[in-house]
Amino acid sequence: MRQPADFTSITISDATAADAASILALQKRAFLQEAQKYGDDYNITPITEKLPQMLDVFKSHRFVKAMTGPFLIGSARANLVGGTCLIGRVIVEPIFQGRGYGRMVLDAIEARFPEALRYELFTGKKSPENIRFYGKAGYSIIGEFVNADGFVMVTMEKRSG
Numbered sequence: 001m002r003q004p005a006d007f008t009s010i011t012i013s014d015a016t017a018a019d020a021a022s023i024l025a026l027q028k029r030a031f032l033q034e035a036q037k038y039g040d041d042y043n044i045t046p047i048t049e050k051l052p053q054m055l056d057v058f059k060s061h062r063f064v065k066a067m068t069g070p071f072l073i074g075s076a077r078a079n080l081v082g083g084t085c086l087i088g089r090v091i092v093e094p095i096f097q098g099r100g101y102g103r104m105v106l107d108a109i110e111a112r113f114p115e116a117l118r119y120e121l122f123t124g125k126k127s128p129e130n131i132r133f134y135g136k137a138g139y140s141i142i143g144e145f146v147n148a149d150g151f152v153m154v155t156m157e158k159r160s161g
Contacts, residue, residue, distance in 0.1 A: 010101060012108040013077060015063035020054045023065065023075045023091075030091035037126045044149045046089060064108045066092070066101055074101050076109040083117035085110065090121070106137055110158075118159050125152040 015023060031046040038044070057077060066074030076090040087109055092102045110119055123130040125144065131154060139156035147153050 006046055010066055010068050010073070012064055012066045012074075012104055014112075017040060017058045017063040019063070019065055019072070019075075020058060021051055023063065024049065024054050024070045025053055026072055026075060026093060027089055027091050033094065034124060034127065037124065038151055044151070045147075061088075062109070062112050064105060064112065066084060066105050066108075070089050074103045074105040078109045080113055080116060083115075085113040085116035085119045087119055087121040088095060102133060103115075103137060120155065120157045120158050122147075122153045122155045125154050131156070 024076065027049070028047050031044060032042070035042045035044055035047060061077045061079040063075060065072055071078065073093040073095075073096045074091060076087060078087040080086075080087050087106070089104050089110070090102060110116075113119075118138070121130045121139065122145075123134065129142070134156050140156040140158070141154045141156045142157050145153055145155065
């Protein structure tokens with residue numbers, strides 16, 4: 001008889017380009033909820049991104065992945081520009097959200113950039129749960145902008161140290 005997966009044991013490590021297809025599939029599932037908040041508009045970049053585009057991002061960004069056994073349940077990407085670590089696409093498998101795994105992924109990507117003077121990310125203005133999540137992690141809203149998909153986003157930052 002096969003043992004059930006132990007979903008309490010999570011490991012976070014660096015992701016490689018070999019993980020890109022799995023991360024992309026997870027990203028699409030995770031962002032379906034966001035699309036629903038914006039009038040069921042599924043034509044948003046995290047959903048329409050293609051594998052070649054993600055592979056290009058691997059050339060300039062570091063990725064982390066959260067695994068439970070053989071299952072990918074979370075990821076994030078970031079790069080350093082000047083003294084700012086720009087974090088993007090902090091994602092968790094929808095059925096695992098709300099259990100602290102997103103915070104683990106966020107902390108892990110931040111830890112990959114100890115030289116950063118500040119960390120910056122953005123999320124949808126219509127996503128109060130995301131804004132609260134990042135707020136609990138020490139991020140504050142510093143501005144708003146309209147993204148390429150036409151949605152109002154909030155920029156959030158956290159100072160290092």
